[in-house]
Amino acid sequence: MEYQLKRLRRSGSIKIRVEADGQVGVTAPAYVPKLLIERFVKTNETWVKRQQARVRLHREVQPVFDWEQKVVSYLGRLYKIRIMNQESRIMVKPKEITVSPVTGLGKDAKKMLVTWLKREGEREIRERSASWARLMQVTPGPLRFRQQKSRWGSCSHKNHLSFNWRLIHFKPAVIDYVVIHELAHIQHHDHSLKFWQLVEQFDPSYQQQRTFLRKRQLSLLKS
Numbered sequence: 268m269e270y271q272l273k274r275l276r277r278s279g280s281i282k283i284r285v286e287a288d289g290q291v292g293v294t295a296p297a298y299v300p301k302l303l304i305e306r307f308v309k310t311n312e313t314w315v316k317r318q319q320a321r322v323r324l325h326r327e328v329q330p331v332f333d334w335e336q337k338v339v340s341y342l343g344r345l346y347k348i349r350i351m352n353q354e355s356r357i358m359v360k361p362k363e364i365t366v367s368p369v370t371g372l373g374k375d376a377k378k379m380l381v382t383w384l385k386r387e388g389e390r391e392i393r394e395r396s397a398s399w400a401r402l403m404q405v406t407p408g409p410l411r412f413r414q415q416k417s418r419w420g421s422c423s424h425k426n427h428l429s430f431n432w433r434l435i436h437f438k439p440a441v442i443d444y445v446v447i448h449e450l451a452h453i454q455h456h457d458h459s460l461k462f463w464q465l466v467e468q469f470d471p472s473y474q475q476q477r478t479f480l481r482k483r484q485l486s487l488l489k490s
């Protein structure tokens with residue numbers, strides 16, 4: 268196992284910790300031989316692995332939209348939200364999204380940003396559905412958009428498709444998976460082997476996106 272060793276003259280014992288980024292740090296008194304440190308790390312390996320898994324999970328399920336912390340995820344990238352006092356508009360910059368409501372009020376900025384995210388979500392999903400439908404040679408009925416707590420998309424028996432516009436928070440590969448999934452239901456109105464084979468044909472890494480979305484459900488409930 269890799270770790271960063273820091274020698275401290277004053278410390279009385281060997282200590283190990285897992286940082287927020289999953290790195291392992293070990294501090295040890297200057298006189299303790301390397302062999303003992305190695306042994307200490309080895310005995311704590313299970314604990315370290317468990318901590319690292321926890322850190323990873325925490326990082327993965329960070330909220331997609333946190334107004335208090337002023338962060339929002341847009342197409343899989345995290346942006347800082349900045350409220351400005353200019354003309355009424357929203358701008359996407361490399362690291363931040365600036366929101367400028369006419370009133371300059373925070374609550375209006377939030378409303379404005381949500382409306383914008385919703386419109387962006389609809390646009391992305393519409394465009395992607397149109398091109399995947401062509402490739403998959405299926406004809407979907409009208410598209411509808413909702414904000415559901417636990418569903419990303421659905422396909423009715425009449426092939427009307429519904430999508431969760433909150434997909435806008437995730438990277439395009441994830442949006443594509445949900446679109447492909449619902450379009451595949453036009454051919455197979457079930458989750459049979461044939462259905463999954465069709466999904467895989469157009470999205471070979473679909474398993475990855477499924478796992479990702481399952482983990483994300485929790486964080487969506489909060490925002």
Ligand SMILES: [Zn+2]
Nearest residue numbers: 448452457458
């Ligand atoms: Zn399904």
